[in-house]
Amino acid sequence: MEAENQTELSEFLLLGLSEDLELQPILFGLFLSIYLVTLLGNLLIILAISSDSHLHTPMYFFLSNLSFVDICLTSTTVPKMLVNIQVQSKGISYIGCLSQMYFMMMFSGLDNFLLTVMAYDRYVAICHPLHYMVIMNFRLCVLLVLMSWFIIFWVALVHILLMIRLTFSPGTEIPYFFCDFAQLLKEAHSDTLINNIVLYVATSLVGVFPVTGILVSYYQIVSSLMQMSSTAGKYKAFSTCGSHLSVVSLFYGTGLGVYLSSAMTHSSQRSSIASVMYTVVTPMLNPFIYSLRNKDVKGALGRLLSRAASCL
DSSP: OHHHHHHHHOEEEEOOSOOOGGGHHHHHHHHHHHHHHHHHHHHHHHHHHHHOGGGOSHHHHHHHHHHHHHHHHHHHHHHHHHHHHHTTOOEEEHHHHHHHHHHHHHHHHHHHHHHHHHHHHHHHHHHSGGGHHHHTOHHHHHHHHHHHHHHHHHHHHHHHHHHHTOOOOTTOEESSSSOOHHHHHHHOSSOOHHHHHHHHHHHIIIIIHHHHHHHHHHHHHHHHHHTOOOHHHHHHHHHTTHHHHHHHHHHHHHHHHHHHHHHHOOOHHHHHHHHHIIIIIHHHHHHHHHHHHOHHHHHHHHHHHHHHHHHO
8 A cells, every 4th residue: 555655655757868968958948849741730730631622621621620630649748848947847747647658549549540541542442433422422521530438538547547556666767758558567566467468469450350350451552553554544543542652661760769679779868869750850740741742732722822922
């Protein structure tokens, strides 16, 4: 009982990227800039899609949801990091750490599901173009998004409820700039067998199944394109997948980098830098990938900015 009370009153320490005091102002400016660019870029994508009737299609409906989730994912970690740098503190409360872990798991899991749904959308568009609007109707699109939220809400909640039963030493150090779930399990003084079992099952649900869905969708897409006789038709069809493939590669590539860096190296600094790519840089780059590679999005952004300029 004493250990539990100790846990409730204690703080965790986020070691961040560097303990060098001279680097703190540089890190603050860098991450503040990245955060503002992420907010602006993703908000512009959402506004452009919502304001342009030409983009009221399933693909852009999912894209606007992805942009919203990316804003939430970045907002879960970066503001706390900026505050800690500004006040020269490393502390995060027990409740704050659990809350951060919950939203991190939820929004990163939603990224997984949304990228899978978007792959399925591209599969239907290319392999069943005549039935696309019938299959990908508004009701199904909303249902797919709501199912993603529902599943990941409960998965993340189960993890947090199991984490509450664990005990930790006061002042437990976490070698990241946010509360990492796997790292916190390593620091626990209680038996974590059940937590690890649930973690492996959840990883299959939230990780393996979505990746399998994406691979199957693109296998079907490639098979369908191989049957096309027109080279121009193949290029036009596959070009609609270019932005999505780029985002998928970036998301899973950085996620794999985080896993490998933590599994193959004992350097907490390298693992922390890899986690920055996964949780901060990727959400910032997604709007640029979609806006630079997509003529429809670029056109909608241009019209949005023109209307905003004319109102000034």
